[in-house]
Structures are given as structure tokens and as C-alpha cells.
Amino acid sequence: MAKGGLTSRILTPERKLSLQVFFSNKLAVVGLVIVLAYVADALIVQFAPWLIGLRHPFEVIPDYSNPVPQPPSWRHPFGTTYPGIDLLRAVIKAIRFDLGLSVAVVVPGALLGIVIGIVATYFGGWVDDVLMRLTDIFFSVPYLVLAIAIGYALGRTITSMIIALIIVWWPLYARYTRSVTLQVKELTFIEAARAAGASNYKIMFRHILPNALPPVLVQMSMDLGTIMLVISGLAFIGFLPVANIPELGYLTTLGLNYINTAPWTVLVPGVFIVIFAVSVYLLGMGLMDVINPRRRSSL
Amino acid sequence: MHVGGVYKLIAVYINPRLTGAARQQQIQMLIQKFHLNQPVYVQYFYWLASVLQGNLGYTNTPVFSGPVTQAIALFFPNTALLAVLGGILTWLLGIPLGTWSAVRRDKPDDVAIRVFSYTLYGMPIYLIAVILIIIFAVWLKVLPISGTVSARLLAGLPWYKNGISYPTHVLLIDALIHGDWYIALDALEHIILPSLTIALAVMAGVINILRASMLEVLEQDYVRFARSKGLPERIVINKHARPTAMFPVYTNFAYTVAGLLGGVVIVETVFNYPGIGYWLTQSMLNNDMGGIMAGTLLFGIIFVTTSLILDIVFALKDPRVRLG
Amino acid sequence: MSAGREPIVTVRNLRLWYYTRRGVYKALNGVDLEVMRGEVLGVAGESGCGKSTLGLTIMGLLPRNAAIVDGEVLIDGFDVVKPLREYYKKAKKFRPDKNEDALKRLHKEMTRIRGVKVTMVFQEPMTALNPVMPVGYQIAEVLLQHNMSLLAKRRLARARATKDDVKEALNFLRANDYAGLIEYVKAKGLEGLEDQMLAIWRRRDLHDLVKEIRILNMCCDPVNPIIERGLKYTARTNKLPAAPVIRQLVRRELVKEGYRKAAEFLGLLGMPEPEKVVRMYPHELSGGMRQRVVIATAMINNPELVILDEPTSALDVTVQAGILELLNELKQQTNAAFIFISHDLSVLYQVSDRVAIMYAGKVVEVGPRDAVFREPKHPYTQMLMEAVPTLEPHELKGIKGEVPDLRNPPKGCMFHPRCPYAMPICREREPPMVNLGNGHKVACWLYAGGERK
Numbered sequence A: 001m002a003k004g005g006l007t008s009r010i011l012t013p014e015r016k017l018s019l020q021v022f023f024s025n026k027l028a029v030v031g032l033v034i035v036l037a038y039v040a041d042a043l044i045v046q047f048a049p050w051l052i053g054l055r056h057p058f059e060v061i062p063d064y065s066n067p068v069p070q071p072p073s074w075r076h077p078f079g080t081t082y083p084g085i086d087l088l089r090a091v092i093k094a095i096r097f098d099l100g101l102s103v104a105v106v107v108p109g110a111l112l113g114i115v116i117g118i119v120a121t122y123f124g125g126w127v128d129d130v131l132m133r134l135t136d137i138f139f140s141v142p143y144l145v146l147a148i149a150i151g152y153a154l155g156r157t158i159t160s161m162i163i164a165l166i167i168v169w170w171p172l173y174a175r176y177t178r179s180v181t182l183q184v185k186e187l188t189f190i191e192a193a194r195a196a197g198a199s200n201y202k203i204m205f206r207h208i209l210p211n212a213l214p215p216v217l218v219q220m221s222m223d224l225g226t227i228m229l230v231i232s233g234l235a236f237i238g239f240l241p242v243a244n245i246p247e248l249g250y251l252t253t254l255g256l257n258y259i260n261t262a263p264w265t266v267l268v269p270g271v272f273i274v275i276f277a278v279s280v281y282l283l284g285m286g287l288m289d290v291i292n293p294r295r296r297s298s299l
Numbered sequence B: 001m002h003v004g005g006v007y008k009l010i011a012v013y014i015n016p017r018l019t020g021a022a023r024q025q026q027i028q029m030l031i032q033k034f035h036l037n038q039p040v041y042v043q044y045f046y047w048l049a050s051v052l053q054g055n056l057g058y059t060n061t062p063v064f065s066g067p068v069t070q071a072i073a074l075f076f077p078n079t080a081l082l083a084v085l086g087g088i089l090t091w092l093l094g095i096p097l098g099t100w101s102a103v104r105r106d107k108p109d110d111v112a113i114r115v116f117s118y119t120l121y122g123m124p125i126y127l128i129a130v131i132l133i134i135i136f137a138v139w140l141k142v143l144p145i146s147g148t149v150s151a152r153l154l155a156g157l158p159w160y161k162n163g164i165s166y167p168t169h170v171l172l173i174d175a176l177i178h179g180d181w182y183i184a185l186d187a188l189e190h191i192i193l194p195s196l197t198i199a200l201a202v203m204a205g206v207i208n209i210l211r212a213s214m215l216e217v218l219e220q221d222y223v224r225f226a227r228s229k230g231l232p233e234r235i236v237i238n239k240h241a242r243p244t245a246m247f248p249v250y251t252n253f254a255y256t257v258a259g260l261l262g263g264v265v266i267v268e269t270v271f272n273y274p275g276i277g278y279w280l281t282q283s284m285l286n287n288d289m290g291g292i293m294a295g296t297l298l299f300g301i302i303f304v305t306t307s308l309i310l311d312i313v314f315a316l317k318d319p320r321v322r323l324g
Numbered sequence C: 001m002s003a004g005r006e007p008i009v010t011v012r013n014l015r016l017w018y019y020t021r022r023g024v025y026k027a028l029n030g031v032d033l034e035v036m037r038g039e040v041l042g043v044a045g046e047s048g049c050g051k052s053t054l055g056l057t058i059m060g061l062l063p064r065n066a067a068i069v070d071g072e073v074l075i076d077g078f079d080v081v082k083p084l085r086e087y088y089k090k091a092k093k094f095r096p097d098k099n100e101d102a103l104k105r106l107h108k109e110m111t112r113i114r115g116v117k118v119t120m121v122f123q124e125p126m127t128a129l130n131p132v133m134p135v136g137y138q139i140a141e142v143l144l145q146h147n148m149s150l151l152a153k154r155r156l157a158r159a160r161a162t163k164d165d166v167k168e169a170l171n172f173l174r175a176n177d178y179a180g181l182i183e184y185v186k187a188k189g190l191e192g193l194e195d196q197m198l199a200i201w202r203r204r205d206l207h208d209l210v211k212e213i214r215i216l217n218m219c220c221d222p223v224n225p226i227i228e229r230g231l232k233y234t235a236r237t238n239k240l241p242a243a244p245v246i247r248q249l250v251r252r253e254l255v256k257e258g259y260r261k262a263a264e265f266l267g268l269l270g271m272p273e274p275e276k277v278v279r280m281y282p283h284e285l286s287g288g289m290r291q292r293v294v295i296a297t298a299m300i301n302n303p304e305l306v307i308l309d310e311p312t313s314a315l316d317v318t319v320q321a322g323i324l325e326l327l328n329e330l331k332q333q334t335n336a337a338f339i340f341i342s343h344d345l346s347v348l349y350q351v352s353d354r355v356a357i358m359y360a361g362k363v364v365e366v367g368p369r370d371a372v373f374r375e376p377k378h379p380y381t382q383m384l385m386e387a388v389p390t391l392e393p394h395e396l397k398g399i400k401g402e403v404p405d406l407r408n409p410p411k412g413c414m415f416h417p418r419c420p421y422a423m424p425i426c427r428e429r430e431p432p433m434v435n436l437g438n439g440h441k442v443a444c445w446l447y448a449g450g451e452r453k
Helices: A005-010 A013-023 A026-047 A087-123 A125-139 A143-154 A158-185 A188-195 A200-236 A248-254 A264-291 A293-297 B003-011 B020-033 B040-052 B068-103 B108-122 B125-139 B171-177 B181-218 B221-228 B233-270 B276-285 B289-317 B319-323 C051-059 C082-090 C096-110 C135-146 C148-160 C163-174 C178-187 C193-201 C208-216 C225-237 C244-268 C287-299 C317-333 C345-351 C369-374 C379-387 C424-428
Strands: B058-061 B064-067 C007-020 C023-036 C040-044 C066-075 C118-121 C305-309 C337-342 C354-359 C362-368 C433-435 C441-443
Touching (some): A143 B233, A143 B289, A158 A200, A200 B125, B058 B276, B064 B068, B068 B233, B068 B289, B108 B181, B125 B181, B125 B233, B221 B233, B221 C118, C023 C337, C023 C362, C051 C066, C051 C305, C051 C337, C118 C287, C148 C225, C148 C244, C163 C208, C178 C193, C193 C208, C287 C317, C317 C345, C345 C369, C354 C369, C362 C379
Antiparallel strands (some): C362 C441
16 A cells, blocks of 8 residues: 555545445445446446447337247246247346336435535535425335325326435435434534635535535435335336336236246246345445444454 | 426326317317416415315326325225334334344354345345245245236125225225135235335344444443343343344434335235235326326325424433433 | 441452444453352443443343453353353454343343342433333332332231220330341231331331321221232242232232332332332432432342442532432432442442442452542542542543544553553553452552552
């Protein structure tokens, strides 16, 4: 390790400890590797599908000449599902689709929630009250049901599904950020910043936000998994009135009539969701260990 | 609301024998009557007003057509039974597993339970349902996968009319009340898989939280103090550690109920179980406004009420909250 | 202050290491100590010297990353640390979960001893008490677990006693004839009555008349005959009857009796309105009251040894004085031995008969209180005594240097890096414990040239 210079400015002792704590948790590392694999899949399918020989990266191609599901073989490593869709290809495409959807929900939802949370808590008073009541309202609706309702109002498209889930999800981040902001708000360095003449905006986003980020980021990573479960659940019950979309829940429905004879049709897409959700959860737990000051120093 | 939807909404009321100008006239009249030409918020106001007067509208789905209130009477008891059974199973299985996992920390039992609960946590509910179906209905062939009861058993029953059973509307309980063990057993067989699915989905979260909470509690001074009194380990765990460790489980329960309600929708759909979730899904697929609006309202009410009741119950259990 | 000559606890060459993510802390490095029956042994030292760990080890209440590398802790011949020591000797690599197995076996065996022979008072009363249980139950729990017979007997005695029985018993009390009272009670088959009467009689916060009224009320309190049979069974066998419903009823009666006795005991400890307090929860009580609850729990079953780990450090000074007074009284009234662990020498001076000074996991000096305080022999002890602020002005001297990092303890004598008298041998070998006569022992090379132990 070079003394001075760029390396030791990036790798401060604190960051080194963080890395050490994280990598000592074998499960978290496994989670990280798998999540990265999924991300790589998504990126390749999105930007360079020709690398792995996919000619139609954004939809699933049925083959009506051979619609009955075939068991796994050399030609079709995961078998096929009705109507003649190769599961390996379908899953690779679906990973990108589902992951993209999850990110499209979690990132805006988190942003919205964080901003509202910080603003509401920082200003306090009636602003806080109003925004918190708003949060409570949205918190009290079961997300699947709201998604269905919005789907009815705006039409059952991918966009409306994303919007519905963002609406349901941001209150969680608002609550999280709120509790962190409450803690940080009273600390003296905020007063010092204010005495030095920093504007409210600056205080909120340059002082409070960096402190709120770590637990929020952990929650975001775990939510990627949870949201994917919800999205595939919605697709499963038929929310999207489109055929041949590369979506893991939708793929599962294709095999429902063949449970008796061809169980792999429902198991394969499901397994890939489970792997992702579990990995992202393990990753999140590993990150929680990293940011939790107690766990850093004890056995 | 888009135009296609409007037409569907009033399709029920259009006299099919009218054609041409008369038909158009009736359509216009219906549009006026139902305020469909007014902005959305005005329509909502009319809907809300009529809801408060007890009229929840009409639903028009393949599984049921008619007044919403009737649909609720038909479907709600089934969902209630499902949710209650699911909750009981979660409690019976989840709490012991969570405690055991914490007490036997890092041993093979603990590892097995953790693998089990992490996997369950990452499974979408429909997958749990499908796997259970594969195991019990396909391989073992012991349990049915559709509906609440085999239809042939219901022919000619005095206490079953038009899909509703009396007096409690819940088939299983009514069968028990009337002493008809055969039907009761059949109903039980039909409800095991759906409630087990729900229980497994919720259990994952419970086990995780309980385990983490127990581990924290077991390091506390009062647990050590209890041991120092010479109390056997069993009493220390069950009377001192676990009650306090349960609090995070309680506070998280409201969040769990939200997920549970969503889960009910999916589970009922997979198992063709005629409950509110199933009705809601059918409404969604058929763009049935009456069903969707009433369903959303119903779920909202259920959620708020349950959360409120649970909050009160758990607050009562905590002496610090009550007296402090 | 009748201190017996036989030891109730013997610690020999105790070595304990904590395995943590940051290294292995050698917390105890060959502790040799004896506690005699009926005495108060003060254990002094700075934070980190291992005194708390020593107390916990005697009780067997160690965390799973604590390894017993060597040594014995004998309570009346029973070796507390045997399972852990045997595990460590056999294991090639230390694994906390396997150690925990040994620990769990230890807990099982210790249930006979804890709460019966040895009890412990913790430092922080707020965290020691279970926040969601009434304090009276927590006190009574000791009796419900180990001595149900006493509770049953008390209840039966009150049921059987007549007005006349009670009046006669009162006469014995007025004459301060406790022995006579006990005989009388036995003769009449009213065992359990004396326990209640004495508890009231000994209180100092009640007027004599009030006491007499309460004692006269201890009669004619009949019990449902079914429950009575169950109680007789329990009184005889110290177990609950097996029959399902009767079992619950008897237990409920015993719990009520337990609350009663807890209230009596708290009254003895000077707690105001104890009958109300026993139904309350820990967060409703003040610090001093909570600590009295903890002490009541520790003493209610007449243990032979009570270990107090910094019992007053979490309390403010006036409350502290009250607790110390209380302890002195208990010392007079019972024949239990006490181990009083504290870093506060002035407190130790007030309560101890003998004092042991610990440093870096070893006992460096031990002896009668006055000998150690007035004529400290070990350099560390001497510097400790000089560092205590007293009312007479004197120069406060600190001790140079720092407590050693126990992951890397110094070779030879632990204190040599800070010792002004350090000699070459101090850097090489650990000094043995030398007997200076009168029970005063020191572990220091300055004296080891003289008499051997």
C-alpha cells in the first residue's frame, strides 16, 4: 500500500475497517457476488445482447411448433415452458426486466421519501404534521390492493404499476429518514453550521443527508428484493394484459397448467427470484453489520 | 376514466333490445344518471355519499354478478377464516422456531432454521403456494387445490343456499355446528394448503425478527440475574427472555398485516378460493369498477381496524406503556 | 462479626481468557483467593483488573467467549468451572458455540447452588430487574423455585393458628425469647409462623403497637380444604402436587404468599410501604429502592454467600450510605459471607473484614482490613491508598503509567512497568504469594526473599 497519495486517501482507516467487517461475513459476500451477477446480466442484455446471442432481448419468443413444455436437455438447459419458450433465454431476459422495474420503483421512491422526510422533520411544526399525516395515509393501504386500484384508474400498464408502487413505498423512506434526522438535528455541529451562516437548504442536504444515508441505503438494497417479489406477484395475477413479456412472475403463470407433468416450468422462474431476493437480503444484512457501530468492535 | 371503461360500467344497465337512436338515448340517460360526464372528483363524492348510505354499487365479474353487499357477504367469511387460520399457524410454528433458533445459536439446528427462514423470506407467495401444490397435490396426492369444498357434497343441504351457508357463513364452522363431520373434514382439507401458504410467508419475517431480538435480550443483565437466582434454563428463556423479545415482533406486526392482505389476494387466486382477494383479482381482470372500488375500500378498512386493534392489544401487554 | 475459619469458596490458580474479534484478553491470570464463612471480603481494584469477572466466574455466569484456561473454583467442594476447563483442555481451537455447550451443562448443575447457597447483586439495578414483571414476583421467584415448602408452611400456619396461639407467641416475642418462640411453634405444629412474626417484629420503621396488631392478625385465615391438602404436600416435599387443577390453585396461593414474604423482607430492608411496592414495576421505583429489591432477591432465601458487584456505583452518595448501612445490619443479623467488589476504597473500608487488592487479573495483596489499609505492603496498594482523597488535606498522587493491555500482559510481575521499586527479577518471574503473618499476604518480590507461604 503506497504511503500517502491517492490510495490511502480513498482507503481511510475507517473505510478499511468497513471493508474488513463486510468481507468477514461470508454470507454477505456470497450475496454481493450473486447480486453483481444479476446486475451484469441486466447490463449485458440491455446494452450488448449480441454478446450472448440474444436476438430479441426485450421479449420472449414462443415456438408454436413445439408448444408442450420440454424437460431440461442440452438444447434447453432449463427446459421449455408453454408455448415452446426456452427457459434459459427467457430467464436471462426476465432478470433484466425485473431488476430494471425494481430499480425504477426503489430509487425514485427512496428519493421522494428522503426529501420529504428530511424537509418535514427539519422544519418541524405544521409542515411536519401535515407531511406525516400524509405518510400515514399512504402507509395504511396494502400495497397490492392500491396497485390494483391505480391499475384500474390509469390503465394496467408497466408505468402505472411502477407509479403505484412508488406511491406505496416512499412513506417507508420518509419514516426512516425522519428518525435519523431527529437524532442529528439536535447535535451541536448543526448549530455550528447555522452560526456560520449556512442556509437551511445547505444544512439539510450537506449535513443531515450524509448521516441519513447509510441505513437508508441498506434498506434500499433489501427493498430491491422485496419489490421484485411484489412485481412478480402482480404479474402473476395477471395485472399486465400483455403476452410474451420477459417477467419472472408471468413466466410462472405459463406453466400453471403443467404442474403435474412439467414442474420445472413453474420452479425455474421462481428459483431465480428466490436467489435474488435472498442474496439481496444477505447483502443488506452484511451492510447493516458494517454501519452498526456495536458490531464493528465485538465478537 | 377512459371511454372504454365508461361503456363497460353501464353495460349492465343497457337494455339489449334497444338499437340505434333509442340505444344512444338510453346510454346518454345512464351517463347522466351516474354522473359519468362529470370530473373525477365529483364522481368520487357521489360514490362516497352512496357508500355511506349503505349502497356499495354493483359488481360484474364471472364469479359473481350483483350487489356488492351480497358479494361481501359471500366472500368475506371465507377470507376471514383463511386469515385467522393462517395467523394461528404462524404463531404456533413461528414463535417456537424463532426462540429455538436463538437459543441454539450457531448450532446445526440454528443454521437449518435460518436457511429455512431466509429462503422463505425470499420467496414470492405464489411460489410458496405452487411448491406446496407440487408436494401435496401432485406428488403425495393428498390434498385438493381448489375452492373451499367439493361441490357435490353440497347438494341438497338445508343450511346451504345460493353459495352462502348458515348461520355463520363460514362453511367449516357451520358444518361443525350441524354435526356434519364429512363436510367439515372436506372443508378442512381444502383450507389447509392456502392457510399454510400464508403462514409460511409471514413466518419468515417473524422468525427473523424474533431470532435477532432474542439474541439481544439474552445478553441483557436481567437474563443473567434470572440465572443467578438458580432458575432452570427453560424458565429463564420462556418467562424472562421471550416475553421481552416479543415486543419488536408486535410492533412489526402492523407492517406484516399489510403484506398479509396482499398475500391473501394472490393465495386465493392460486387456489381458486372464493374470498375477497379472489373477487378483487377477477374485478381487476374484468375492469369491474364496482368490485375494485369496494374491494379497495374493504381492504383499507380491514387494515386500519386490524392495525388499531393490534396496537391497542400490544400496548396493553407492555406495562411500561400502560403505567409510565 | 463471627467469621468462621473454614472457607466457603476457594479459588485456585484461576486463569480466564476472553476471545474477541480484537484479540484474546487475558482477564484472570492465576487468581488465588479464599472466602471464609460469615466474613465480608472486599475486593478492590481499578476497572479492568478482573474483579467483576471473578465474581461472575464464581457464579458461573460467563459469556460464551470466556474460556477457563486453568484453575478451580470450589464452592463447598463443588468445582464450578470444571466443564469449561475440560472443554478448553481438550479443544484444539476455541469455538464459542462449543464452549457454550459446556456452559449450558454448567448452568444445569448450578441450579442447585444459585439462589440457595450463592447469590449475586448486580451493579445496575435498573438493568438487573426484568422491566415487565412486578418486583415482588421477581423477589418471590427465588422462593418459588427453591423453597416452596417455606411458603406452604407459612400459609398453613396462618390457617391453623388460633387467636390464643398467636397471643401466646406474642408473649415470647415481647420477652425477646426467640428460641422459646421457635420451640413453641414447633410444639404446636405451627411451623412457618415464626418466620412471619420475626420479620414484622424486627422492623424498625413500625411502631410497636402496629407490629403487635399485625402479629395478632396472623391467625384464623382458613384455606379451602382442597388447596390445604395440596399445601401440606408441598410443605412436606417442596414440590407442587401433580394433579392438574390443584397444581395451579396451589401455585397461585404460593405466589400470593411469596408476595407477602417479599413485602415483609423489603420492610426489613427499610423500604417504605412495601406492600404497595411489591406490585410495582421496576421503572416506577427510584434507584435506591431498586437496589433494595435486588438485595432482597439475593438474601431472601438465606444464602451462604452473597456476591455484590459494585452495588453502589450506580447510586448517588446519600443513597449509597443507606445501602452500606443496610449491609452492615445484614452482616450482623445473618451468618452469610459477602464478597463486596468495588473500586471505591472508602466504601470498602466501611464494610469489609478482609480486603483483597487485584491488579491485571491477579490478587496482589490480601489481609485483614486494617492491616491492608494502614500498612499496605504492595507498591500498588500503597499508591492506591495515597490516591484516595480524604478530609485531611494531603497531596494526591496519581499512579504513573497505564493499565496493561491484557492482550499482551507484561512478563513477570504485572505491575513492574509502573512500579517504582522494580527489580530485575520482577521483569522475569511472577512473584509468589508470601504470608506476612496475621493472614496478611502479598505477591511481591520485595517480600519474597523472606518467609515462604
